[in-house]
Amino acid sequence: GQQLNQSPQSMFIQEGEDVSMNCTSSSIFNTWLWYKQDPGEGPVLLIALYKAGELTSNGRLTAQFGITRKDSFLNISASIPSDVGIYFCAGPGSGNTGKLIFGQGTTLQVKP
């Protein structure tokens, strides 16, 4: 079935550092979404990508839709303590159910 593989699984960085994480799939996706989930809260949509090669920013966050349509990257520049959380990539599941397939998540910890 469809699967999204995220890496790294976790990161522990110093405040001010840049962060990069990625998501790969064995199948083609027409949409890539990046969410952030804080403990005990629901996922919050950060960035949506709809076109191969697209590069989109949201403040200090930048995401790219890979040219092959099988990968996507999320970068966070100049990390701050409130960036702590779990970052998920997601894409549309097969069949017309509207469901999203999620990666396993990248847990980010930022040391002040």
Add this chain to the structure above:
Amino acid sequence: EAQVTQNPRYLITVTGKKLTVTCSQNMNHEYMSWYRQDPGLGLRQIYYSMNVEVTDKGDVPEGYKVSRKEKRNFPLILESPSPNQTSLYFCASSLQVLGNEQFFGPGTRLTVL
């Protein structure tokens, strides 16, 4: 404020006692969906609805029911909860049926003893 709300946020119950988790969105979204999140299994879709009175099963529908009598509300019903339904539940909605940009509620942590 545009949002998806869920109630209750936390619930501890016992096996077999029927319960309902409510979900409401104020964005006039067509599509609504329920997911459960479990360690090691990620987020899995339980049921979805593409419009009023139109609902269908997701990947893990056993033991759950839903209804969509109004556009804004999409309650999740557990007729006879069992311990394997202990989980974190999220309601989500999106403007278009296959719009993909889904907005999630804050979650309901359910424990079934």
